[in-house]
Amino acid sequence: MNFLRNYLDKIKPNFEPEGRLSAFRSLFEGLESFLFVPNTTSKSGVHIHDANDSKRAMSIVVIALMPCLLFGMYNVGYQHFLSAGEVTSLFQTFLFGAIAVLPAIIVAYIVGLGIEFTVAQWKGEEIQEGFLVTGIMIPLIVPIDTPLWMIAIATAFAVIFAKEVFGGTGYNIWNVALIARAFLFFAYPSKMSGETVFIRTGEQVVDGFSGATPLGQIGTASHAIQVTDTMGNNLSQFDMFLGLIPGSIGETSKLCIFIGAVILLVTGIANWRTMLSVFVGGIATALIFNLIGTTPSMLVSPLDHILLGGFTFGAVFMATDPVTSCRTNNGKYIFGFLVGMFAILIRILNPGYPEGMMLSILLINSFAPLIDYLVVEVNIKKRLKRI
Amino acid sequence: MIVKLKKGLDIKLAGTPHPINAGVVRSENYTVYPSDFVGFAAKPAVREGDKVVAGSPLLYDKKRPEIKIVSPVSGEVIAVNRGEKRRLTEIVIHSDGKNKEMIFNTKDANSPEILKSLLASAGIFAFIRQRPYDIIASPTDIPRDIFVTAFSSAPLAPNTDFIIKGNEDDFQSGLDALAKLTSGKVHLGIRFDSKSNVLQDAKNVEVTRFDGPHPSGNVGVQINNVKPVNKGEIVWTTDFQAVIFIGRLLNRGIVDFSRPVALTGSEIKEDERCYVTALPGVAVSEWLTPRLKSDSAHLRVISGNVLTGINAGIYGSLHYFDNQISVIPDGYDKNEFLGWILPGPDKYSVAWSFLSRFIDIFRRKEYVIDARIKGGKRAMIFSGEWENVLPMDILPEYLIRAIITFDIEKMENLGVYEIAPEDFALCEFVDTSKMELQKIVREGLDLLYKEMN
Known part of the structure; x- marks a missing residue:
């Protein structure tokens, strides 16, 4: 790959601040770091770094x-x-x-x-x-x-x-x-x-x-039905x-989402705490509504909730977004549980729209910093007790 | 007592030293770097042309003039170099090869006050730090406890059991002296598998064994797991090497900073990875170059270990506190094609997104790791990485955030008084966002010290 490296080195000056293509500097740098691992070396602190990076x-x-x-x-x-x-x-x-x-x-x-x-x-x-x-x-x-x-x-x-x-x-x-x-x-x-x-x-x-999704069919039904x-x-x-x-x-195949979940969990990129507690929260909420059971959507079993709509996709790929979910380990449990709970809550109680995962995740995203704040406060309280 | 620490990481780095001492190494010139002394406003006590002996003051602290930094060798001061804003950068001493020593009066050193002033004038206080702030301790304080770490868990770090051989008496004398300086206890942290009798049976101290990966040898980690520092408390910290120096001073009345230095790292020839005896400030070029595998232009010569050491370069010198030289490839000239997506069977990472992590279940591999950052700097994106390598009851991410925003109350509440930059070295290593955490912590501590004093 030396010829490519040499070519990049040759055209690089054009993209420097004074170069004639400097307006495309970010594009060039993006491409360069895409092709070659940046070879900047550490200037302060640790001399060696883990090979992993955000890319x-x-x-x-x-x-x-x-x-x-x-x-x-x-x-x-x-x-x-x-x-x-x-x-x-x-x-x-x-x-x-x-x-x-x-x-x-x-x-x-x-x-x-x-x-x-x-x-x-x-x-x-x-x-x-x-x-x-x-x-x-x-x-x-x-x-x-x-x-x-x-x-x-x-x-x-x-x-x-x-x-x-x-x-x-x-x-x-x-x-x-x-x-x-x-x-x-x-x-x-x-x-x-x-x-x-x-x-x-x-x-x-x-x-x-009829092009209705199974979840849509249940949401609009007035009595318990068999989805088709x-x-x-x-x-x-x-x-x-x-x-x-x-x-x-992307949301329909739970098998494929499961494969994706395995990849994310094995590599440690998605946090198992968040993912697990979304399911726990969803299942718990669905079970409670099963007990009440006054409308067809309340009677949908936890398993069906997981299999229907975007619940699983959201739990695996969306709720686990490291930036917008909670960052403390204990916070992740709470965050996930609330996401699962509200997703089912919205699904069952909102008559206008059958799916609840999107709104639930966005809602709990808003509360993630607050949840983290509380977890941090607990740590602070514990530390103060030491004296 | 045994403390088991689960969190942390032993980086599988190639280049462990053999437990052999290859003898004394010397150089013509010895360099003392004032930047080694944190929390010390260095003022020169000598001028070019002054004659010094081992133990003569070279520097004193502007705010606490009783604290001195002393010369490790006898000879003549040939340069007092200054950098930007006339900041003192180097004091260079031309060795006369005679090893003349200053004799200190150690007769009355039984009283704490006299002992402290002896240690301060003999330059020993440079080796004693305090938490909070991780700066050189003040002789005027009476610390709650003194913590001594008797091992380093850093990558390729020298073995204490090996170093301490022949220094047993000095070590115990040093511990006895430290016990006089605190109102509490002297805590000695040793490795769980240490075979050294002088460590296991040390008197006048509370011995705690630590079992776990790096940073279990960091004194800050030991404090946090034994008796944490709270706001308003001061503890002193030091290591076994300094305790030996104290013992030498008290037993023989001289300053003798000679120490075994481990030559480590993948780029030192296999059979040259050993220990040498050296004084701080010794220039490395002459005796290190023949031991290197390749031309030094492509290497990084580090005084200290790869996590907290200083990039000294082949023309640099051993820094004041270091007992290790690490040489690794620099990597500035290495171009790795599509490295971010290739499976990476030979890349070292804690992440399971590299094939190496899976292969390593079945193999014992030591990695050659170069100094590249291997990624772009980013905002905090992934969470939970730092927690896994910091065995302290501290929320590292929130503490770092508090330091960056300089929210003093939050910093205090989250444990800023318990930490030192070295405690965050592993966090910095594993961070996918490549943040300079040690720098952030050091600057935060300095700023906080200014604010509070």
């Missing part, structure tokens, strides 16, 4: 999202051909989904990274990796039929107003990808829920087609675990 840690999250993304692509194709009543090969199905999903990813990355590079250039700082994760998450948590321009606007809004105004990666209060989702949800509600957005239908659909796929066939819990159901692109 690697963020990349692991992207890798952990890959099973969800690939399955999501396949499922987009599967749902499309199912509703059209066509039988296709596995490859064809995947290809259809890939072509449908890729533009959304490309748009999110171009808009988001464009803003990131601009801000880095403007502030004279290094480009930060946070958006690598956000950029892939945004397409995964929206319905397939979200128009690209909406994704562009939502991404721009989230990156600027949920991250950069706070100071960039590490300073934001709310999960950036979820802010993009919430922006779409409140600005364009008709494109974010209902029966038509979760499946990319062709010109014609077969008779009896778009063709009215009954869906088993195993179907929902595998993920061949309508839903946002």
